[in-house]
Amino acid sequence: MKNQKLSAKKTDQAMRSVCPISNTLDILGDKWTLLVVRDMFVGKKTYGEFLASPEGIPTNILAERLKRLEQHGIIHKAPYQQAPVRYAYQLTPKGEQLSEVIKAIIKWGLENIPGTRAAMMEKSES
């Protein structure tokens, strides 16, 4: 029991604390990761679709975030084309559970940041 805090490690590094906020931020706490998650919620699946989002995510950041999200079981990828192989990315059930986080952030942003609009989270037709 004394080692509970130390034994509860993530795959890559020690936990900063047992706080669920701290540990969630260690995975999702940056300016880009939740935008990729958002894109998957609206039906985007490919590298090219993520790159085309209006925020202009840099390719190296996108590649790193997709890898990290996959390592944490938040997304999974499957090839949709061979030679060259290309992957489609989708949320896992664990990733889909982020909908409540996304919704709460949308609500706070719309109510507190002038100039924001909700349209981007409408389900895309594509």
Next chain:
Amino acid sequence: MKNQKLSAKKTDQAMRSVCPISNTLDILGDKWTLLVVRDMFVGKKTYGEFLASPEGIPTNILAERLKRLEQHGIIHKAPYQQAPVRYAYQLTPKGEQLSEVIKAIIKWGLENIPGTRAAMMEKSES
């Protein structure tokens, strides 16, 4: 109307998009800011109390985050001691509206990250 996107600027830089998630992440999207907000939700008010939290926030990051949160109207500060002056920090109504974001993150973390515990968000008695 054509300039709607360009005219909706934050105080310090252009918006990445009109998405409320993107704009919220521009303020709160890092590994530390929401931990300071969490601390205020459990009643912590002083620089020393924030520094004493288990994650061990570096002093320069804490100072920068408090300044940013104040600039965005999420917290306010008031002196509680003179010579030397010391400040107590509290959430504004805009900051208190982050409770739904915090709750959603706690729920996701508890359900998806082994080793996390909810105790830290129980209201402190101090």
